[in-house]
Amino acid sequence: xxxxxPKSVGLGGDGDxxxxxxxxxxxxxxxxxxxxxxxxxxxxxxxxxxxxxxPEEDLSGRDVWQKFAIALSGETGANPDDIEPASPLLSESxxxxxxxxxxxxxxxxxxxxxxxxxxxxxxx
Numbered sequence: 768x769x770x771x772x773p774k775s776v777g778l779g780g781d782g783d784x785x786x787x788x789x790x791x792x793x794x795x796x797x798x799x800x801x802x803x804x805x806x807x808x809x810x811x812x813x814x815x816x817x818x819x820x821x822p823e824e825d826l827s828g829r830d831v832w833q834k835f836a837i838a839l840s841g842e843t844g845a846n847p848d849d850i851e852p853a854s855p856l857l858s859e860s861x862x863x864x865x866x867x868x869x870x871x872x873x874x875x876x877x878x879x880x881x882x883x884x885x886x887x888x889x890x891x
Contacts, residue, residue, distance in 0.1 A: 810839060833847065
């Protein structure tokens with residue numbers, strides 16, 4: 768990761784993002800428009816949806832971003848002070864994605880091995 772890159776919120780894409788988004792909704796007493804979800808890549812994207820959901824009088828508070836960052840990072844333990852609008856929601860490490868890719872390779876190799884074993888047995 769580049770030193771100038773914003774720190775990730777640290778969500779893993781393994782369901783913790785659902786909890787984090789629910790935490791933000793609960794903290795502000797709002798419900799996000801599900802149609803916005805495909806566009807949520809950064810903390811700023813999600814914050815834009817929060818701004819749409821909040822009444823105008825609630826947007827004027829100085830601590831809206833801080834309250835948002837605290838609620839959003841509660842699931843991951845990321846430092847809310849490090850969260851900025853450009854912070855990616857998903858963790859840079861993407862461990863779970865790599866693990867899923869590795870699992871897929873194991874299943875494919877296993878399936879190919881089974882198919883070869885069946886083919887050899889059928890030919891014998």
